[in-house]
Amino acid sequence: MTTQSAPGKVILFGEHAAVYGRPAIAVPVTQVQATATVQDQPRGSGCFISAPDVNHAFRLADAPDQDPLAAIVYETLTHLGAPEPDVTITLRSTIPIASGMGSGAAVSTAIARALAEHLGRPLDADTLSALVFEVERLHHGTPSGIDNTVITRSQPVFFVKDRLVETFAVKSPLHLIIGDTGIPSSTKDVVGDVRAAREERLEHYDSLFRQIGQITVMARGAIVAGELYALGALMDGNHWLLYQLGVSSPEIERLVQAARQADALGAKLSGAGRGGNVIALVQQDTQEAAAEAMRQAGAKNVIATIVS
Numbered sequence: 001m002t003t004q005s006a007p008g009k010v011i012l013f014g015e016h017a018a019v020y021g022r023p024a025i026a027v028p029v030t031q032v033q034a035t036a037t038v039q040d041q042p043r044g045s046g047c048f049i050s051a052p053d054v055n056h057a058f059r060l061a062d063a064p065d066q067d068p069l070a071a072i073v074y075e076t077l078t079h080l081g082a083p084e085p086d087v088t089i090t091l092r093s094t095i096p097i098a099s100g101m102g103s104g105a106a107v108s109t110a111i112a113r114a115l116a117e118h119l120g121r122p123l124d125a126d127t128l129s130a131l132v133f134e135v136e137r138l139h140h141g142t143p144s145g146i147d148n149t150v151i152t153r154s155q156p157v158f159f160v161k162d163r164l165v166e167t168f169a170v171k172s173p174l175h176l177i178i179g180d181t182g183i184p185s186s187t188k189d190v191v192g193d194v195r196a197a198r199e200e201r202l203e204h205y206d207s208l209f210r211q212i213g214q215i216t217v218m219a220r221g222a223i224v225a226g227e228l229y230a231l232g233a234l235m236d237g238n239h240w241l242l243y244q245l246g247v248s249s250p251e252i253e254r255l256v257q258a259a260r261q262a263d264a265l266g267a268k269l270s271g272a273g274r275g276g277n278v279i280a281l282v283q284q285d286t287q288e289a290a291a292e293a294m295r296q297a298g299a300k301n302v303i304a305t306i307v308s
């Protein structure tokens, strides 16, 4: 029996602009995890996939068209040149779905990791990331690749599409509160809407993306230097640009305002927007107040995490 996990993630800076080649910063969230277990079955049983959390169970051979769990199994087997194994793959996940925490990429990562290891052929991070990216394309259409990159590496990344991944040191630990609006966010739809809006007002949108890129570069500097006040202000600035992109919502604004009023150093939406999560940078002693303020303002779920 082989078990492997992968963390969730949040984007700290640069979402949406990342689709257009600007940098983004994303960090793993280890408080939530996807876990895959691969267990041998008698010869001739074939591969069976079970995801009890979402009441989903099927034989690989009978998988629904474009099923993402089957897709990562096929990607992995094809990469390894291995035939369908006689195993059961069981998947569990505590990562909220459709909230911008990378649940899809984490599930794929856990499955590919566990299956490859079970077959005695563990995958390196780059290969794993490339396999997961192929499945991300099924969900998202034109993903930038940020989720598979940060989740397969499980460390903070400075990401630019189609470039080598850069990691960096975090000087002072970042205390983050992640508040879920409870509204599912379809990355594919929101990215599609932004694309359509950009076509109408190319210069305006490209200027917003450029400014987001500049903030992201400054944010990396602030993280490396441990300048948390500056980092919080940069989060607020990034949120304002996302608001102008049209990807905020009244529910998001309520959580952002609540966090700021509870002395968060900065707050912004994270991920595709319209729903999903708001992240707030807090100090250790104001952490609980910020979490409570976000709950009062309508957050359905609140996660505290430390990035170091």
Ligand code: PMV
Binding pocket: 011, 014, 015, 016, 017, 018, 019, 099, 100, 101, 102, 140, 142, 143, 144, 145, 146, 147, 185, 187, 191, 270, 271, 272, 273, 276
């Ligand atoms: O909502 P998430 O975490 O899947 O993030 C989407 C981030 C975007 O920049 C909007 C899209 C992408 O593929 O980078």
